[in-house]
Amino acid sequence: MKAAIFHGVGEPLSIEEVDIAAPGPREILIKTAAVGLCRSDLHFLDGAYPHPTPVILGHEASGVVEAVGDAVTAFAVGDHVVTFLAPFCGTCRLCTSGQHSLCQDSSTKRGKDEPPRLSLNGEALPQFLNISGFAEKMLVHENGAVKIDKKMPLDRAALLGCAVITGASAIFNEAKLIPGESVAIIGAGGIGLSAINAAKIAGAGTIIAIDPLPQKRKLALKMGATHVVDANLDGAIDAVMDICPGGVDYAIEAVGRPQTAEMAWNISRRGGIAIILGMIAPGQKLSINGPTLLSGKTLKGSLMGGAKFKTDMPRLAHFYLNGQLDLDNVIAERISLSKINEAFDTLRRSENARSVIIFE
Template sequence: MKAAVLREVGKPLQIEDVQINKPGPHEVLIRTMAAGVCHSDLHFIEGSYPHPLPAVLGHESAGIVEQVGSEVRTVKPGDHVITCLSAYCGHCESCLTGHMSLCVSPDTKRDKDDEPRLMQNGVGLPQFLNLSSFAEQMLIHEHACVAIRKDMPFDRAALIGCSVTTGVGAVIHTSNVRPGETVAVIGCGGVGLSAINGAAIAGAGRIIAIDMVPGKENLAMAFGATDFICAADTDAVKAVIEMTKGGVHHAFEAIGLSKTAEQAFNMLRRGGTANIIGMIPVGQSISLMGAAFLGEKRIQGSMMGSNRFPVDMPRLVDFYMSGRLKLDDLVSRRLKLEQVNEAFDEMKRGEIARSVIVFDA
């Protein structure tokens, strides 16, 4: 099969032939139909986060089940599915206490003595974030996908697998935004726009979108923002505090920078919560004023929107089909696999919401 392989940090992906194995007892072979190009992939390309190389990247996808292992009970051949990088085992402490997105059990991976899921010229390739979806096929654990209704378009379904689940889930699950509360979202890329959409679905009274690109205002408003701040020429923290007369109940950082994480905390009202969704590069730290904690302000991380994805993703599909989840405007461009590097170049310029690789194009 054709796949986009990262061979060296800082270099473009290469389209190469890769071999894929047969499904084990709890594994599913999927024909990839669409794969979103996510900023998280760029972190690994640029070396902000380490990963064994060479590797097939990609982790936001949807497809059709082709084969299943002998013990698979959750999906069957012909099912349309969304994948999720936070594969869960179902029996560890995290899973049994309702925190499936935090599962790190090795049971969802092949043993080191088994044949690898992906190979090239007889040598195993490490699977990227349990998926490796920049490829014509995926071989994954059954608890890394969920069946969805067949009238859902694949290119929009793929986005639910990462950016939408991450953004909407951070609002609804991680921070538990309540109707009428105030929200600020820093960064209007795919995850940030999804957080804005999630805040609107949750009934937030005021949703302030913040971005360095003034052209993102109309897009943010389309997803549910009530206000927009261009941080390129405005002190965002000061502006938010003035607009809300003291700060917001919830702030969401969707970029992955120390500076913006600090801003998210500093724009809170007393008792507010800052949620760091973006991937701050390894080794970087943030600095906060200790006295602020006397006002019961909180800062916390959010892993994949604290999802329960077998439940959440079919519901998000229904939200889209009923018009409440704004996925059409999230797709800025549809590309072929061979154009994947173009998508990352556009991402670096901050000009688009989301590019999607479509495999039937």
């Protein structure tokens, strides 16, 4: 199969032929339909986060089941699915307490004595975030994918795999937002826009989008924001306080920088919650003014919004199909795999909400 290979920082991705194994007992083989370009991929591509190379990046994907392992019962050939980067075992302490996104049990991976899922020129390839989606096919554990309604367009379904599930789950699962409450979202990219849309669905009274780019602030208003603030303003925090005196009930950071995480803390009201979704690079630290800890605030880290994938993803697909969740405006362009390097250059400039690779 064809795949985009990452060989090292500073090098363009190259389209090469890769071998993919047949599914093991609890694995499903998926013909990739669409995959989104996420800023998380860019963190690895540009070296902010290390990863063994060569590797196939990509983790926000949808497709059609092509084959299943002999122990798989929840999927059949022809099912439409969305993958997710945090497959869960279902039996560990985290899973049994409902924290599926935090599971790290090795049973969802192949053992060292088993043939690799992916190989290049006879050499094993590491699987990126349990998916490696920039390829014509994907081989994943059955607890790393969710079956969705076939009415759901697969290009929009791909976004459910990372941006949408993360942003929406931050509202529904982490914040547990009550109708009428206030929320500020820092960063109006794919995750931030999804949080804005989810806040609208949840009935938030005030939804403030904070972003430096005017085109993204405009899109945020279309997605449900009631107010927008230019993140480049010296008085951006004061502007939020003018809208919500004392601060917001929930501040959601969807950028991945210490400064924006600190902003989330500072714009949260006394007793409020600052939820950090962005991937802050290794070695970077936050600075919090000590006395503000006496305000009863909570600083909460989050992986994928604390999603419960098997129930949350079908629900999000339903929200799209009944017109509540806007995924059409999030996709800025649909491209072929051959255009992946140009699309990442666009992402580096933060010009678009989402580029999606479409496989024929």
